[in-house]
Amino acid sequence: MRLRLLFFLLLIAVINACKKDDEQSVAPGIVNTSLNIEISYEVDGQSLRFDTSGYTCDAGYNYSVSRLWYYLGNVCMIRQDSSLELLKNFHFADAADASTSQIAISNAKEESYIGLQFLIGLDSLHNQPGYLPATSQNLNMEWPVMMGGGYHFLKFEGHFSDSSGLHGFAMHLGTNNALGKCVIYHPILIQSGTNKLRLAMNLNEWFRNPFLYDFNIDGNYSMGNMAAMMKLSQNGNDVFIVK
Amino acid sequence: MYLLIPAFCLTFFFNSCTRENEEEIIANNQYQTVPYHIRVPSGWPEPSIPDFNQTTVEGVRLGRMLFYDPILSSNGLTCSSCHPQDRAFAVPFRINSRNEVVSIPPIMNLAFNPDWGWKGQDLVLDHLPLTDFSPEFFNTNMDTLVSRIKKHNLYPLYFREAFGIGDVANISHSELQHKISYALIQFVRTVISDNSKFDKVMRREAAFSPEELSGANIFFTEKGDCFHCHGTPLFTNNTFNNTGLDSILSGQNLGRYLFTGLNSDKGKFSSPSLRNIELTAPYMHDSRFNTLEEVVEFYNSGVRWNSPNIDPVMTKPFKEYGLNLTPSEKSDLISFLKTLTDTSFLTNPDYANPF
Numbered sequence: 020m021r022l023r024l025l026f027f028l029l030l031i032a033v034i035n036a037c038k039k040d041d042e043q044s045v046a047p048g049i050v051n052t053s054l055n056i057e058i059s060y061e062v063d064g065q066s067l068r069f070d071t072s073g074y075t076c077d078a079g080y081n082y083s084v085s086r087l088w089y090y091l092g093n094v095c096m097i098r099q100d101s102s103l104e105l106l107k108n109f110h111f112a113d114a115a116d117a118s119t120s121q122i123a124i125s126n127a128k129e130e131s132y133i134g135l136q137f138l139i140g141l142d143s144l145h146n147q148p149g150y151l152p153a154t155s156q157n158l159n160m161e162w163p164v165m166m167g168g169g170y171h172f173l174k175f176e177g178h179f180s181d182s183s184g185l186h187g188f189a190m191h192l193g194t195n196n197a198l199g200k201c202v203i204y205h206p207i208l209i210q211s212g213t214n215k216l217r218l219a220m221n222l223n224e225w226f227r228n229p230f231l232y233d234f235n236i237d238g239n240y241s242m243g244n245m246a247a248m249m250k251l252s253q254n255g256n257d258v259f260i261v262k
Numbered sequence: 263m264y265l266l267i268p269a270f271c272l273t274f275f276f277n278s279c280t281r282e283n284e285e286e287i288i289a290n291n292q293y294q295t296v297p298y299h300i301r302v303p304s305g306w307p308e309p310s311i312p313d314f315n316q317t318t319v320e321g322v323r324l325g326r327m328l329f330y331d332p333i334l335s336s337n338g339l340t341c342s343s344c345h346p347q348d349r350a351f352a353v354p355f356r357i358n359s360r361n362e363v364v365s366i367p368p369i370m371n372l373a374f375n376p377d378w379g380w381k382g383q384d385l386v387l388d389h390l391p392l393t394d395f396s397p398e399f400f401n402t403n404m405d406t407l408v409s410r411i412k413k414h415n416l417y418p419l420y421f422r423e424a425f426g427i428g429d430v431a432n433i434s435h436s437e438l439q440h441k442i443s444y445a446l447i448q449f450v451r452t453v454i455s456d457n458s459k460f461d462k463v464m465r466r467e468a469a470f471s472p473e474e475l476s477g478a479n480i481f482f483t484e485k486g487d488c489f490h491c492h493g494t495p496l497f498t499n500n501t502f503n504n505t506g507l508d509s510i511l512s513g514q515n516l517g518r519y520l521f522t523g524l525n526s527d528k529g530k531f532s533s534p535s536l537r538n539i540e541l542t543a544p545y546m547h548d549s550r551f552n553t554l555e556e557v558v559e560f561y562n563s564g565v566r567w568n569s570p571n572i573d574p575v576m577t578k579p580f581k582e583y584g585l586n587l588t589p590s591e592k593s594d595l596i597s598f599l600k601t602l603t604d605t606s607f608l609t610n611p612d613y614a615n616p617f
Contacts, residue, residue: 070526070571085526085574155307155376159499163482163489176574187574240578243484 054127054214056094058112058120059262060087062222069115072180076226078233082179082188084222087114088160089173092138092145092198094122096207099133109141111156114220119156127209134204135216139255140172143195162193169193173255175225179234188239190225190251197248199255207261217262224258225251293426295320298448300373303456306495309373315388315444317451320424325449327420328442330615333410335400341391341446342615345369348608350538351453355549359398362514365549367534368542370607373451376500380547382532383521387450391443404435453613455537456495459601470601477598480591486561487585488536490575497536497602503573504529506565507546514548528570540603554596562587 060067062074072083091110095103106127112119140146148168151157160170173192178185192199207216226232230250241247295318300309311317328334329341344366345351351369358364367380378384395402411417411430421427425441433441462468470478480486493499502518511529514520518527531547545551551560563584565576587595607613 070524085571149305153305153307153495155374155500158307158495159493159501161493163494165479165482166484178574187572187577189574189578240574242487242578 050211051125052127052129052209052211052214054106054124054209054216056122056124056216056218058122059217059219060114060222061219067114067222070177072178074222076179076223076234077231078226078235080179080181080234082177084114084175084177086174086176087222088112088156088171089139089175090141090160090170091122092141094137095135096130096132096209097134097136097202097204099131101133103136104128104130104132109145109151111154111160113156127214129211130209132207132209134202135207135261136200136202139199139201139252139258140192140197141170142198146170146195146198167194169195172198173251175222179239181235186234186239188234189242190247191242192248192252192255194248196245197252199252201256201259203259203261205261218259219262220258221260222258225254228254228257230254293422295424298322298452300451301454303454303461303495306456307374309451310376311373311451312386312388315447317448318424320420321445321448322452324417324420324424325445325447326613327416327616328446329449330617333414333417334394334402334407334442336403336406337401339400341394347610347613347615350455350541350604350608352542354544358514360513363549364514365544365547368538369450370453370455370537371496371535372453374496375498377532380531380534381518381521382502388444388447389440391446392439395439404438408435408438455604455607457606458537458604461604463601471597473594473597474601475598476591477594477596478601480587480595481598484578485585486587486595487575487578488561491533491573492536498533501533502527502530503533503575504531504569504571505561506567506569506572506576507550507560509566509568511570517547526571530571536599537602538604538607540600541608554599555592558587558592558595561585562592 065074067084067087070083070085072081074082074084076082089112091112092108093105094107094110095105097103106124107122110119110122114120141151145151146169148161148164151170157170160174162169162171171191171193173190175190177188179188180186230237230253232247232250232254237250238244238247241251298317298319298321300311300317302308315321329345332338332340334340342351344353344356345368346353349368352366355363355365364380372378372387375387378387378390384390394400395404408431411421418430421430421441424445427433427441430438459468459470459474463470481488481492483489491499491501491503491505504517508515508529511517516528518530518532519525521527539545539554543552543554545554545557551557565584566572567577
């Protein structure tokens with residue numbers, strides 16, 4: 020009786036161990052297919068360094084960056100038939116914190132995709148007061164309930180100079196209307212083993228296309244300024260490229 | 263697969279053997295601690311507690327006693343001299359060795375923060391009290407401290423129960439200081455303030471007065487814009503910011519730069535929690551403002567736009583001429599700040615002087 024119980028317990032242990040392996044790490048003998056999306060930051064080819072001036076936006080101002088926090092939402096691969104495969108519901112990134120520059124997908128499928136797409140921000144399901152786990156990162160992105168609740172999608176802050184001197188800028192995005200979407204068509208072949216995908220955000224694209232964004236005309240401060248937020252969120256649709 | 267089973271059995275047995283041995287060791291030293299579970303108020307982040315100093319019932323008990331005991335110092339000072347409970351664990355300020363006024367921060371909710379001190383200079387909370395043994399603070403004589411602990415009717419037992427230390431004379435002074443520091447911080451991590459009127463309103467147990475509500479509207483919207491740095495639930499975003507207190511920076515006003523050496527950190531300070539702010543005057547790292555009225559007037563009209571590294575959030579276009587709050591809006595904002603006072607925290611017996 021005792022032996023049988025022991026055997027039974029062991030069986031459960033073994034079964035559980037296998038299950039866990041499938042979900043997380045590499046089981047011996049089985050090659051796990053994983054995908055690591057690595058995000059880097061640049062300004063028209065120069066790699067991003069915080070609080071360093073020397074970047075120029077299309078409106079002609081010299082600027083520096085002091086903060087870049089944002090969410091990627093509903094990160095999906097695009098299959099050959101244009102259907103989507105969801106990889107991750109949301110990912111918080113702080114460009115100054117390397118640990119947030121990796122999106123690790125442990126159970127990727129071997130497939131040939133035609134691209135990927137994601138939101139810059141959170142879909143309306145996730146964009147609700149207190150919806151995300153209460154980590155410091157998520158709490159710092161909260162959008163006060165007094166102004167509708169949910170989360171900031173983006174906090175992009177820094178300083179710029181014009182003929183009258185040095186000024187601050189803060190490009191904040193939030194509210195479901197200002198949700199941006201990046202669709203990148205780029206063949207991506209996922210093979211067995213570890214796969215890497217390199218994404219780069221070009222910060223100047225926030226100020227470039229389709230709208231030339233001029234701090235002095237459109238506002239160096241997007242909060243409470245729906246017109247500015249709408250321009251930014253549309254400009255955001257092509258800030259990322261696959262490298 | 264079948265080979266796996268005996269292997270599993272083997273590891274199972276090995277494990278059970280080592281566990282028995284451990285128990286023996288513990289029994290010999292009478293050293294077995296009970297984990298202390300730090301309460302996490304709903305919607306708060308998980309506390310960050312390092313493996314080397316897990317919170318235990320025994321450690322918290324020892325730490326609480328040491329917090330209030332002049333035994334640690336040669337000048338009669340205790341932690342509670344500067345951090346008394348009835349003032350949210352903060353007397354106004356101290357003068358440092360360079361003759362600068364340093365505002366004493368309250369001790370509350372520190373388990374939920376990632377860095378400590380006005381400049382974020384304390385990266386490991388568990389090591390923070392080590393500096394208190396210095397001549398500038400407790401001026402501790404370690405030999406005296408060892409003999410005082412040995413003679414005490416409770417400490418030998420408490421040190422053994424918390425850390426398995428049979429005799430404090432048998433460990434180095436440095437190790438003793440570390441263990442004292444660990445115990446103090448175990449206690450500090452249990453000190454939580456989450457029962458202010460604001461919290462009760464959030465829990466729908468109370469309602470804001472019209473003035474408080476108007477103040478909350480200023481605080482949490484672009485009008486006052488306080489939430490960007492003092493966000494809920496901790497009322498700090500744990501970021502470092504220059505709010506533009508001075509246009510020319512020198513001495514301790516250089517802020518975080520003095521710790522990191524980065525020019526981009528000049529003038530930046532840790533954004534403090536505003537919980538219990540009514541009780542912790544005077545304000546700012548150097549205690550320059552005596553009242554909340556003065557603080558609000560600073561944000562309303564005193565921000566120095568030309569301060570180096572001023573936070574972009576402080577220089578919104580419409581802030582050019584200040585927040586433009588009316589006198590009644592200013593007093594509403596202060597009424598709201600006062601809803602962050604948690605009186606039950608000030609008298610919570612778990613945090614009180616055990617002597």
